Amino acid sequence: MLFLFLSTWTVPGLIAQDTSALRKYRTKRVVILVIDGPRFTETWGDTTYKYIPHQSNEIAESGVLCTDFYNDGFTYTTSGHAAICTGVRQELENSKGSDLPQQPSIFQYYLKKSGVPSTKAWVITSKDKLFILGNCNDPAWKGKYMPSIDCGINGQGSGYRNDSITFLKTMSVLKNQQPNLLLVNFKEPDGAGHANDWNGYLKGIKDTDSLVWEIWKFLQSDPYYKDQTALFITNDHGRHTEGVKDGFVNHGDDCDGCRHISLLACGPDFRHNVVYDKRSVQVDIPATVGELMGFSMPDCQGKVIKKLFKESHVK
Numbered sequence: 153m154l155f156l157f158l159s160t161w162t163v164p165g166l167i168a169q170d171t172s173a174l175r176k177y178r179t180k181r182v183v184i185l186v187i188d189g190p191r192f193t194e195t196w197g198d199t200t201y202k203y204i205p206h207q208s209n210e211i212a213e214s215g216v217l218c219t220d221f222y223n224d225g226f227t228y229t230t231s232g233h234a235a236i237c238t239g240v241r242q243e244l245e246n247s248k249g250s251d252l253p254q255q256p257s258i259f260q261y262y263l264k265k266s267g268v269p270s271t272k273a274w275v276i277t278s279k280d281k282l283f284i285l286g287n288c289n290d291p292a293w294k295g296k297y298m299p300s301i302d303c304g305i306n307g308q309g310s311g312y313r314n315d316s317i318t319f320l321k322t323m324s325v326l327k328n329q330q331p332n333l334l335l336v337n338f339k340e341p342d343g344a345g346h347a348n349d350w351n352g353y354l355k356g357i358k359d360t361d362s363l364v365w366e367i368w369k370f371l372q373s374d375p376y377y378k379d380q381t382a383l384f385i386t387n388d389h390g391r392h393t394e395g396v397k398d399g400f401v402n403h404g405d406d407c408d409g410c411r412h413i414s415l416l417a418c419g420p421d422f423r424h425n426v427v428y429d430k431r432s433v434q435v436d437i438p439a440t441v442g443e444l445m446g447f448s449m450p451d452c453q454g455k456v457i458k459k460l461f462k463e464s465h466v467k
C-alpha cells in the first residue's frame with residue numbers, strides 16, 4: 153500500500169521532467185526545407201504550377217499554403233535563413249558567411265530545452281556559408297547548444313555543392329541520426345538565376361520540387377516521422393521583378409519580386425488543403441516552431457501563425 157502511494161505520488165513529478173508528456177501538440181519533429189531564391193511568380197503565383205508539380209498535386213492537399221508570405225527583412229541568403237532560424241531580421245555579410253546571427257536559433261533553444269544530443273538537430277545546406285546558422289554572437293549562447301551541421305562541399309570556405317549531394321546527405325541523416333529538428337537548403341534556383349540562365353532557373357525550381365517530394369514521401373512512411381512531423385517548405389528570398397534592375401538574375405532590395413515568397417506548412421497539428429491568403433512573414437516560422445516544440449524565443453520578432461493550426465488548437 154505504501155509502495156502504491158509513493159508510486160502515484162512520484163509519478164506526476166517524473167512526468168513533469170518529460171515535456172513530451174505535457175505537450176498539447178502531436179508534432180514531435182520539425183523539418184524546414186528552404187528552396188533558395190525562386191520568385192513567387194514562378195512557384196505558386198503561376199497558377200499552372202508547372203514548375204512545382206509535386207508540391208501542388210501531391211503535398212499541398214496535406215497542409216496550409218500561405219500565398220501572402222514575405223521576406224520583410226533583408227532579401228539575401230544569409231539574412232533570409234537567419235530570419236527563419238532566429239526570428240530576427242538582420243543584415244549579415246552574404247558572400248563568405250563572415251557574420252554569425254546575433255541571436256540564438258531554434259536549434260540552440262531546442263537543444264537547450266530538450267537536453268538531447270546535438271545529433272538530434274541538423275543544418276544541411278548546399279551553400280557552405282550557411283554554416284553560420286549553427287551558432288550566434290549572443291555571449292550567453294555562442295558556442296553552446298550548437299546543432300550538427302553539414303554545409304557546402306566541406307564546410308566553411310569550401311564552396312557550394314550540388315543539391316543532389318545535399319539531398320543524399322539529408323536522407324542519410326534522417327535515416328541514421330533521426331533528427332527532431334532539421335533545416336535543409338537547396339541552392340539551385342538561386343545559382344542558375346545569378347548565372348543569368350532562365351531555363352536553368354526554372355529547372356532548378358522543378359528539380360528542387362522533386363527533391364522536396366522525395367523527402368516528403370520519406371517523412372510520410374518512416375515510423376519515426378510519420379504523423380508526428382511538421383514540414384515547412386519555404387524560401388529565403390525571391391528575385392527582382394521583371395523591369396527592376398536585372399530582373400530574375402539578382403535580388404536584394406525591397407521590390408515585390410524579392411520579398412514575395414511562399415510557405416507550405418504540413419503536419420499533424422495543421423489544417424489540410426487550405427490556402428491562407430493573409431499576410432505572414434519569415435520571422436513567424438521560428439515563432440511557430442517554438443510553439444510546436446515547446447520553447448519560447450524572447451528575441452523573436454515574429455508571431456505564431458495561428459491560422460496554420462486546426463481549429464481545436466487555435467487560442
Ligand SMILES: [Zn+2]
Pocket residue numbers: 189229342346403
Ligand atoms: Zn542569390
Ligand SMILES: [Zn+2]
Pocket residue numbers: 391392393396402403404405406407408409410411
Ligand atoms: Zn528586387
